[in-house]
Amino acid sequence: MMEIQEIEEILQQKQNPHRYRHTIGVRYTSICLAMRYGEDLTRASYAGLLHDCAKHMSNEKLLAKCCEHHLTVSEVEEKNPFLLHGRVGAWLAEHKYGITDPEILGAIEWHTTGRPDMTLLEKIVFTADYIEPGRDQAPNLVELRRLAFTDIDQAVCAILKQTLDYLRDQGGEIDPATEVTYNYYLQKCAENTEG
Ligand code: DGI
Numbered sequence: 001m002m003e004i005q006e007i008e009e010i011l012q013q014k015q016n017p018h019r020y021r022h023t024i025g026v027r028y029t030s031i032c033l034a035m036r037y038g039e040d041l042t043r044a045s046y047a048g049l050l051h052d053c054a055k056h057m058s059n060e061k062l063l064a065k066c067c068e069h070h071l072t073v074s075e076v077e078e079k080n081p082f083l084l085h086g087r088v089g090a091w092l093a094e095h096k097y098g099i100t101d102p103e104i105l106g107a108i109e110w111h112t113t114g115r116p117d118m119t120l121l122e123k124i125v126f127t128a129d130y131i132e133p134g135r136d137q138a139p140n141l142v143e144l145r146r147l148a149f150t151d152i153d154q155a156v157c158a159i160l161k162q163t164l165d166y167l168r169d170q171g172g173e174i175d176p177a178t179e180v181t182y183n184y185y186l187q188k189c190a191e192n193t194e195g
C-alpha cells in the first residue's frame with residue numbers, strides 16, 4: 001500500500017485545484033465520521049482520499065478502461081460513463097495504489113450511487129462526499145451535516161432523496177442502483193423509527 005503522502009502528491013498533479021480540495025475535504029470528513037462511528041481511521045483516510053481518483057478521466061477513457069480491464073458496464077453507465085469513475089477508481093486503487101482491503105475498494109466503487117446494505121466505511125465515504133466543507137450547492141447542508149453525525153443511515157437516505165429529486169428536476173437519467181439504494185434505506189429507517 002502506497003503512503004498517504006505519496007498518493008496526495010500524485011492526486012494533486014492529476015486533479016484541478018477545486019477537485020483536489022474536495023478530495024482532501026472528503027478525506028478529513030471521512031476520518032471525522034470514522035471517529036464518530038468507530039471505523040478504522042486509516043481505512044477511512046485511504047478511502048476518502050482515493051474516492052475520486054478516476055474523476056479526471058474523460059467518458060471515453062472511463063469506457064476504454066472498463067473494456068481493457070473487463071469491468072462491468074451497465075446500460076445506464078454506457079450512456080452516462082461518468083457514473084463509472086467509482087468502479088474505475090477502485091481498479092486504480094488496487095492496481096496502481098496497492099490497496100488490497102476490499103472494504104476500501106468497495107467504498108470507492110460505490111460512492112456515487114451507493115448500494116443496498118452498505119458497509120459502515122461505504123456509508124462514511126458516500127456521506128462525506130456530499131457534506132464535506134467545500135460543498136455549497138446542495139440544499140439542506142446544515143441539517144444534513146448534523147444528521148450525518150447523529151444517524152448515518154438517515155443521512156444516507158436523505159442524501160439519496162435529494163439526489164433523486166435533483167436528477168428528476170434536471171432530467172438526468174437515474175441509475176437503478178441509486179433508486180434501489182434509496183428504497184432500501186427508506187425502509188431501513190422506517191423500521192428503526194417503528195422501534
Ligand atoms: O464525483 P463527485 O462530483 O464528487 O460526486 P459523485 O461521485 O457523487 O457524483 C455526483 C454526481 O453524480 C451528481 O451530479 C449526481 C450524480 N448521480 C448520482 N446518482 C446518479 C447520478 N447521475 C445520474 N445520471 N444517475 C444517477 O443515478
Ligand code: FE
Nearest residue numbers: 051052055112
Ligand atoms: Fe465521485
Ligand code: FE
Nearest residue numbers: 026051052129
Ligand atoms: Fe467526490
